[in-house]
Every structure is written in structure tokens, then in C-alpha cells.
Amino acid sequence: MSQSLIKNIGLLVTNDSSLGKTELGLIENAALLIEHGKVTWVGASESAPTAEKTIDAAGKAVIPGFVDSHNHLIFAKDRAQEFSARMKGESYTAGGIATTVAATRQASDDDLLANATRLVHEGLHSGTTTVEIKSGYGLTVKDEIRSLHIAKQLTEETTFLGAHVVPSEYKGKADEYVDLICEQMITQVKPYAKWIDVFCDKGAFTTDQARKILKAGVAAGLKPRLHANQLAQGDGIALGVELGAASVDHISHFNNGDIELLKKSKTVATFLPGAEFSTRSNYPDARRMMEAGITVAIASDCNPGSSYTTNMGFVIALAVRDMFFTPEQALWSATKGGALALERDDVGHLSVGARADFVILKESSYIHLAYRPGVNLVDEVWQHGKRI
Ligand SMILES: [Zn+2]
16 A cells, blocks of 8 residues: 555644744644655645545644654663662763673674664654664774664664773773774774764763864764763864764753854754753753754653663653753754754655654644653654554
8 A cells, every 4th residue: 555645633743834834834634645655745634635545633633753863772781770879869970881881792783683673663653763873882893883783774874983982991092992993993884874973071082082083984974973062061062063063962061152153053953851861960951052043953862871761752841841942842853853963854844755754643732742741642653654
């Protein structure tokens, strides 16, 4: 079956302001025609064309599938004890990543693939139809290659994060590890990676090290993005803008100079509220960025240390409650914003020609995503024009 009409959509979010009201391109009493995995018609339900198959949305809201642009899914074991200790008062540091690195190196390819597949499916069933996956728990040439080989089986949005932390065997020799990344890892992971990323922060990599790694990646044909200013104010945002990064992520700390730089760039500012939640850290005021006209995305940052959730509905609720997004800004940032952070124009919206990735909610409005936190509001998820 290649043609489906979704009709009687109470409220359709297209993210195409030429199609409907506001930035979200809202259409009431709408219909969507899907053919061969793509949207081929959007408009009022009463003027919809006929189709081989019709699905009655019964007045519910339909939104674009979430584009979750920042995740670390190739790992073994979890860190529940570390989370518990943190909730008892210990603080989060970049060092906890080493625990997962040790477990990941020991795990089989099958186990790593099974765990990542489980998480991708978990996200898909909560509405995430496009997911980015990073390496970064291998940190040897062999383990980074296999991490990305596994990631590539699950998504086209794969990111080489060999510069996640300096592995313990290179303690005190960080520059030697940077050379290993630049001279060996990048060329060998290249067949499996679209992006290159660096954790540029206190306790991770310095700005100069990050610049060297990202430039080597770009020279090899990878596209830059980075983890910036999660743990402390630094030069990460400036470096991202300097290198034309698609996105600077976390940005829990930023100043007026960072805002000015981002305003003049195409770099997306990606906030990860799940990390502040899980590390009990202060939330940045994302509204300052949005008021300055900067493109903002939100993502789940699913990883076993600092944000072990795949649920973008929950991330939207946090963004609204604690980072001062409006419900509209949060939904846009979780869909179109995520797509821009991945330089994708085929997902994150529902105009004609878009990939038919969408979610039928159980409620009549997207506002309920923030208004009813922790509740499963997903009625149906469609990906590539098929109900999953
Ligand atoms: Zn991350």
C-alpha cells in the first residue's frame, strides 16, 4: 500500500509558516496525503483528495516526528549507581565516562548493537523518527571503528566522537591521544561517519586540542559539531562559530559575546535539558538565545551517565518548565530545530516533499506534551510513510 490519507486532524503542525498560522504552520481540521513515503498533499480536511487508504485522526493533533540530534547510544552497561550517588549529593564530572568506556571495550558487537537498537526503538515509539548517534565510548582505533559501524546500521546521522575524554591509558599524555585521533582514527572511521564532534570543556579537551581535531576531521570530509560549555564557560561556542559547526551542543554556560557570535552565524544552539535534569545542574536561560534570533534545537542527549532518556516529550516538558521555552518554541526546536542542527531539509516538517515522518498524539494539541509530563501521549508513529 503506497497511498494513505490522514484526515480529520484536529490540529496539524507543519513547521511551514507558508502553509498555516505562526512559525509552526498550524492548520486546523487538516489532512495529509502520503505517497511512497513522502508528503504529497497538505491542506483542509474537507478538500482532501481521495486515497487508497484513509485513516481518521478523529480530531487529534499531528506533529512532525522528533529529530533527536544528540545521542550517545553505543555503550555497554549503565551507571545507575553513579546517578544514585549524585542524587545523594555528589557532583557530575567528565570522569564518569571512563566507566562506560571500560564496559564498552569488553562488550561484543552483538551486545552493543542490541543495546543501541533497543534505545532507538524506545525513542521511535515515543515519536523520534530521526536520531543522531555518536561514538565515543571506545577510544581506541578498533573500538571507535566498530562503534560507528554499529551506529551506521541504525542511522545515517553518525558522529565520530573519539575526543569524548582522554582515555586512562593516555593519562597525562592528552596531546599524544589527540595525535592518534588526527593521524589514525579519522581516516579509518570516515566510511562510517558523517560528523566529527569534540567534548570541548573543563576536564575534557581544550579549545586548541578541539580546533586541531575538528580541522583534521573537516580536512578528511567530516562535518563539524561540538560539545561546548556544559561544565564551565569557555571558548567552545566561539570555536564552533569559527569552524562553521552545524551545532554547538549543551551550552549550559554562555555570555553576551557568545550570543553575538551565534547571531552572526548559521550555527544552531542545541540545548540538552535532560543533562541538567540528571546532573541536577542549573538550567541555562535558552530564551535569551531565542530572543536574539538564534536558531535553537533541543535533543535528549541519551547516554548512560548524564541523561539516560530517549523521550523527546519529556525533553520538551523540561525545556518549557525550566529553560523558559514556550510550548511552541520547544516543539519547533525538537523537530525543525533538530533537523537544522543536522543540516537536513527533508525531516522536521510536514510540507509537500518532506519525508512522511509524523506522530498522531492522543490529545488535541501539542501543548499537552509539556502540560502532561511523563504521560505517553503517542497514539501512532509513522516513519517513511509507514505506521510503525
Ligand atoms: Zn553529548
